[in-house]
Structure formats: structure tokens, C-alpha cells
Amino acid sequence: RAGGFELLVELASGGMATVYLARAIDGRELPLVALKRPHRHLATDKMFLSMLLDEARLASQIEHPNVVKVRELGFEVGEPFIVLDYVEGSSLSDLRKELGAHDFAIEPKVALRIVLDALAGLHAAHELKDENGRHLGIIHRDVSPHNVLVGVDGKARLTDFGIAKAEDRIQTTRTHEVKGKLAYLAPERVDKRRTCNVQSDVFAMAVCAW
Numbered sequence: 611r612a613g614g615f616e617l618l619v620e621l622a623s624g625g626m627a628t629v630y631l632a633r634a635i636d637g638r639e640l641p642l643v644a645l646k647r648p649h650r651h652l653a654t655d656k657m658f659l660s661m662l663l664d665e666a667r668l669a670s671q672i673e674h675p676n677v678v679k680v681r682e683l684g685f686e687v688g689e690p691f692i693v694l695d696y697v698e699g700s701s702l703s704d705l706r707k708e709l710g711a712h713d714f715a716i717e718p719k720v721a722l723r724i725v726l727d728a729l730a731g732l733h734a735a736h737e738l739k740d741e742n743g744r745h746l747g748i749i750h751r752d753v754s755p756h757n758v759l760v761g762v763d764g765k766a767r768l769t770d771f772g773i774a775k776a777e778d779r780i781q782t783t784r785t786h787e788v789k790g791k792l793a794y795l796a797p798e799r800v801d802k803r804r805t806c807n808v809q810s811d812v813f814a815m816a817v818c819a820w
Contacts, residue, residue, distance in 0.1 A: 612691045613684035614638065615645055622701075626652055626772075631696060643681065646692040653689040661772050666692050668748060669771040672738055676731030678759060678769035694769070699762050702755035702818070725819045727766035728758045732815060735768070736808050749775040749806050753814035754794045775806055794818065 611617065614636030621629045621644060632645040652658045666683040673679070681693040700708075702724060709715060716724075735748045750757075750771060757770040796813035798805045 611635070612645055612647060612686040615643070615684075615693065617645060618642075626658065632693075640681075642696045644678075644694045644696045646694060648690065650689070659690060662690050662692065664774070664776070665770070665772040668746075668774055668776055669694075671740075671746070672731075672735050672748075674731050674734035675765065676727045676767050677734060678767050697759045697761045697767055697769075699760050702758040702760055702766070705760055706755060721819065723764075724758065724760055724766040725815060728753075728768050728818070729812075729815055731768035732811055735771070735774075736811070746776050749808065750811050750814075751775055751806060752791065753811050753818065754791045755818055756791070758818065 612630075612632070614634055615632040616635045617630040617632050619631045621631055623629070627646050627648045630645045630647065632643050634640040634643070648655075648658060648662065663683065666680050669677070669680040670682075678697060679695040681695065684691050684693065706716065732750060732753065735750060738746045738748055740746060748771070750768070751773050752770060753768075757768060759767045759769055761767065792800075794814040794817045796810040798807075798810060
């Protein structure tokens with residue numbers, strides 16, 4: 611269990627966290643959710659905790675059908691977790707691997723629909739303003755097939771704002787530190803200036819399309 615949620619089955623596991631299918635057991639009428647919990651050795655890491663707080667805070671503000679909604683941040687015995695909307699489907703990365711194993715490829719018109727959906731979600735993040743009308747300056751920084759979820763409902767959604775850049779982020783990137791998956795990084799992300807902007811995200815999405 612984690613807070614008021616029962617963990618049902620593991621959905622995915624990466625280098626920093628595991629995502630479970632979960633359901634509320636505290637009386638709330640919530641559908642099935644995805645619950646993201648850091649690996650135990652990171653649960654008390656201050657830098658990782660600040661990243662998790664940023665992810666929950668930033669992504670919870672984005673209201674768009676092509677962005678996976680963050681519902682809440684909770685703690686279980688001092689260890690943090692994030693509750694997100696559950697998307698029944700697969701990551702674009704896993705979808706490509708599965709098709710490739712059977713010598714199939716995603717049809718161009720389907721690939722285009724997936725990319726357009728993800729771009730719509732990305733644009734919503736880029737344009738987001740706070741309640742006072744101040745532009746938040748969100749840059750995802752990790753646009754890749756791993757972070758595009760393709761649902762059985764036919765929609766693609768952008769997820770994982772864990773290393774996103776924003777004007778009022780708690781955790782800041784150390785000087786000259788490169789974040790994101792190298793194969794999808796725009797050139798300006800890896801030169802000595804380490805600049806990062808909206809165009810950098812769009813470049814990464816173009817690599818996904820390619």
C-alpha cells in the first residue's frame with residue numbers, strides 16, 4: 611500500500627522509480643490510477659525528492675487531454691509517491707519494440723497522429739501561465755518515445771515532467787549538467803552553452819517522428 615492506495619501490479623520500472631497500477635481504498639470514488647514511487651535508495655535523497663515535488667507541482671497545473679494528469683503527491687512512512695491518471699495502453703517506445711520484433715512498423719499516418727497529439731500536450735506545457743497570468747516557462751527536456759503514452763482510446767499523451775525546466779522550479783540543474791536522453795537532444799543542449807528552450811523540445815519531438 612501507499613497512503614490511501616492499494617498497489618495492484620507493477621506497470622513499469624526505470625532507473626529512478628517504479629510505476630504501479632493502483633486503486634483507492636480510503637473511500638474515494640477514484641478510477642484506477644498510476645502510482646509512481648521512487649526506488650527505496652532514492653526516497654530520502656534530497657535532490658531526487660525536490661525533482662519529484664517539482665514534477666507533481668508542474669504537471670498538476672497542466673490541464674490538457676494530451677498530458678497525463680498528476681492527481682496528488684503523498685507520503686507513506688516518509689517515502690513520497692505521485693498519483694497520476696492511468697492510461698491503458700503502452701509507451702511509444704514499447705510499442706515500437708513490440709512491432710519491430712514482428713517485423714512491423716508504425717504506419718506513417720498513425721505515427722503522425724501520435725506526434726501531433728504529443729505536440730499538442732507539449733504546446734500546452736510551453737504556454738502555461740499561473741493564476742496571475744505569469745508565464746511559467748516550462749520546458750520538458752526529456753521528450754522521447756519513452757515519455758509518450760499511446761492509449762487504447764487512440765490518444766497519445768505526454769508524461770514525465772521529472773526533469774522539466776521552469777521559472778520557479780525548486781531543484782535547479784548544476785552548471786554544465788546535461789539531462790535527457792542523448793539520442794533525442796537538440797544540438798544546443800549538448801554544446802558548451804547548454805541552452806534549453808521551446809525549440810529544443812520541438813527538435814526532440816521531430817526526432818521521435820523520424
